Amino acid sequence: MLKLIRGEVLHFLSDPGEETGMHRSVASYRHFEDGALLVEDGHIAFCGSWQDARALAPSGTPVDDHSGRLVLPGFVDTHVHYPQTDVIASPGKGLLDWLDRYTFPTERHFNDPVRAAETAEFFCDELLCNGTTTAMVFATVHPESVDAFFTVAQRRDLRMVAGKVMMDRHCPAFLRDTAQASYDDSKRLIQRWHGIDRLAYAVTPRFAVTSTDAQMQMAGALAKEFPTIALHSHLAESEAEVAWVRELYPWSRSYLDVYDHYGLLRQPAVYAHCIWLDPEDRRRMADCGTAIAFSPTSNLFLGSGLLNLREALDDGVRVGIATDVGGGTSFSMLRTLAAAYQVSHLNGYVLPAMRAFYLATLSGAIALGLDESIGNFSDGKEADFIVLDPEATPLIARRMKHAETLEEKLFVWLTLGDDRAVKATYVKGVKQWERAAWSSAAGSSLSAACPQGGSPRSG
Ligand code: GUN
Ligand code: ZN
Numbered sequence: 001m002l003k004l005i006r007g008e009v010l011h012f013l014s015d016p017g018e019e020t021g022m023h024r025s026v027a028s029y030r031h032f033e034d035g036a037l038l039v040e041d042g043h044i045a046f047c048g049s050w051q052d053a054r055a056l057a058p059s060g061t062p063v064d065d066h067s068g069r070l071v072l073p074g075f076v077d078t079h080v081h082y083p084q085t086d087v088i089a090s091p092g093k094g095l096l097d098w099l100d101r102y103t104f105p106t107e108r109h110f111n112d113p114v115r116a117a118e119t120a121e122f123f124c125d126e127l128l129c130n131g132t133t134t135a136m137v138f139a140t141v142h143p144e145s146v147d148a149f150f151t152v153a154q155r156r157d158l159r160m161v162a163g164k165v166m167m168d169r170h171c172p173a174f175l176r177d178t179a180q181a182s183y184d185d186s187k188r189l190i191q192r193w194h195g196i197d198r199l200a201y202a203v204t205p206r207f208a209v210t211s212t213d214a215q216m217q218m219a220g221a222l223a224k225e226f227p228t229i230a231l232h233s234h235l236a237e238s239e240a241e242v243a244w245v246r247e248l249y250p251w252s253r254s255y256l257d258v259y260d261h262y263g264l265l266r267q268p269a270v271y272a273h274c275i276w277l278d279p280e281d282r283r284r285m286a287d288c289g290t291a292i293a294f295s296p297t298s299n300l301f302l303g304s305g306l307l308n309l310r311e312a313l314d315d316g317v318r319v320g321i322a323t324d325v326g327g328g329t330s331f332s333m334l335r336t337l338a339a340a341y342q343v344s345h346l347n348g349y350v351l352p353a354m355r356a357f358y359l360a361t362l363s364g365a366i367a368l369g370l371d372e373s374i375g376n377f378s379d380g381k382e383a384d385f386i387v388l389d390p391e392a393t394p395l396i397a398r399r400m401k402h403a404e405t406l407e408e409k410l411f412v413w414l415t416l417g418d419d420r421a422v423k424a425t426y427v428k429g430v431k432q433w434e435r436a437a438w439s440s441a442a443g444s445s446l447s448a449a450c451p452q453g454g455s456p457r458s459g
Pocket of ligand 1: 081095099103206207234237298324327
């Protein structure tokens, strides 16, 4: 099955770094103003100019024409909790209070396969309409919550990473497992799901606070037994949490050192937040290929702190962008990039738009250890991509008229964009989401938008 996608095409080959405009190394990205993808059986067969793609494709190859819009690899959300879809917009005094008050009581219900499946469906719809085609996902402590999520992701042919939460202390009894049960359940889930279709498992101790020494050892044992499997947790998010970890693990040099001690640093391993690290921690993460999931809307919402993105990148740490719903306030990676820009600015770093879009695509894929399959349009990769609309809203359309360079255009989407900017989302070359255009005749409001083959959701 061959298909041509025509549009302005952009993808990254490496970190564009700090250089902007004329001075940027063109080796880090590819950009075709009148470009195209040739997709064959769900994979990229060619990415280049429309002229070259058309010459290559047999006559009669169907064309999806997105001329005037930007075709970009799908976003990679490197840390998000699907069971917290119903926790979003719940205020708290800080991380620990918020967990106790809203998060744990909500997660309690995910031993119910019906509730878990319904939430997973909604969550996947939400990812797709925001242009996110891959995510690294926390389930809950219940194995049923993982089965429900992977069942939904598998049916939609999504590339997803997820895992059962391991937690055996400092949480309500209704969410507590044991070291042995968490090992047994995780292993069973790995054997059932890891490597099936586009699914991958992540060993997922919630954070050092909620696991005993025995459970941390079990997480380490799973990591050793399955050396290519991803690890996923939280690290150094709030100052109160860091102080608690210091009390619980008095022998540790730092919070990161706790995970290191149990053999939980490697590539791929993703730690959300990482705000309160020192230079030695960053050096160690860089050496291990362990990634930070930068979650700026969550960090602002919970009052956790401001990640110093520049220091992390300068020290060679892998960084992905994450919504961290429900601590995060949006499923939109564009809104999350806007917050990343603002948080970085407060730390004295002006994040270039090109680098921001790199972080949200290829860098996220690298963090998850999936860059052989996704993250850009290199030959043979899976054709997960999105189409960004320069006329998504009246304001974006108006502002876009004054954007002359690619960097300026990206910055408009980053600053003003949200789910409305995502015109279409394709998974393995098949359109899974398309948004209807706004119409000034209808009072400038968006008309209904539909998942392909699904029921309309209001725009
Ligand atoms: N730390 C431990 N659990 C969580 C969680 O669910 N959300 C966030 N933001 N931080 C955590
Ligand atoms: Zn989280």
